[in-house]
Amino acid sequence: MNPHKPEKIEEYIVQILQEGPIPAMGLVKKISFLRTRATKQAVYSALRKLKKDEIVVMHGKIVSLSSNWINKMSDFFAKARHHYSIANVEAEGFLALEEGDKITYNFKNPEIADTFWGHAFDILSEVMDKEEPIYIYNPHEWFLLARQEQETDLFERITKQKRQILITSPRQTDLDKYVKKFFDGTFAQYYLSPTQIFKKQNYYLNIFGEYLIEAWIDEKTQHEIESFYIKTKIFDEKAKTEIKNIIAKQGKNKISISRNKEKSEKLRKSLGKEFFIIKNKKI
Secondary structure, three states, X not given: OOOOOOOOHHHHHHXXXXXXXXXXXXXXXXXXXXXXXXXXHHHHHHHHHHHHOOOEEEEOOEEEEOHHHHHHHHHHXXXXXXXXXXXXHHHOHHHHOOOOOEXXXXXXXXXXXXXXXXXXXXXXHXXXXXXXXXXXXXXXXXXXXXXXXHXXXXXXXHHOOOOOXXXXXXXXXHHHHHHHHHOOOOOEEEEEOOOOOOOOOOXXXXXXXXXXXXXXXXXXXXHXXXXXXXXXXXXXXXXXXXXXXXXXOXXXXXXXXXXXXXHHHHHHHHHHHHOOOOOOOOO
C-alpha cells in the first residue's frame, strides 16, 4: 500500500488509522470527504477485508490498526533497509573509493543536491565505525528550516542507535540560535563557533570515519542564504517559504565524496574540541 497517494478505500483507511484509533462512523465521514464517491457500504466492505487480513481490529465501534501488523511492517522495513544498505555497498561508486580518491557530483540547485546528500549520508553512516561520531560543519543549519522533516528523520534514525551527530556552525544569528532546540545536547550536539573555521562561506563538510562529504553551494545562493539569516529574526511560515525558494534557485552546486584517513583525522581533531564525546554508549 502507498499511504501517500491512496487509490483504494483500504489504503485510505490505513492512512487515516496511522494517526490513531477512530470511531467507525468518523472513519466513514473522513473517507467520504477524501473520496466523494465512496459509500458507507464500500467502507464497511473494505474494513471487513482488512479485518480478515488482520490489518485492522475493531473494539466495539472503535477501529484501529492491529499492533501485530504494525510490528510486522516495522520488521519488514527494518530488514529491507538493512539488506538494501548492504546491496548499495557495491552499487554506489563512492563506496568503491580507494584511499586518497575522490568522486564529484554536480547539481542545479541545493534542494536537489540535498536529496542526494541525504542518500549518501545514510549509506556512509551505515558503513562507518558505529562507535565514531558523525561530524558536520554547516555555515548555517538551514536544512532544519527548509527541509525540517527530512533532516529530523535523518537525525532521529541515527541518534536512536545511540550514535552521536556533532554539528558546528560559525554563525550567531537569531535563526542559528533557533535551531538549537532540535538538539538534545548528548547524542545530537550543536556548537555555534565564535570564529570562521573555513575560508569559504559556501563550504559544507560531513565526516564519517575516513570518508568525507564536502559540498560547495552556489556562491550567489549562499549569499542569499546569508542575507536571509541576517535579516530574519523569527522563523515562521513566511520565512520558511522564503528559504525554500532560495534553495530552489539554479546555480553551480557541487558535492565531493572522498576517502582520506589523514585529512579526516585532522578535521575530526579540530572540530571535536568543543564537544562531549561519549565513549560508553550505555547512556
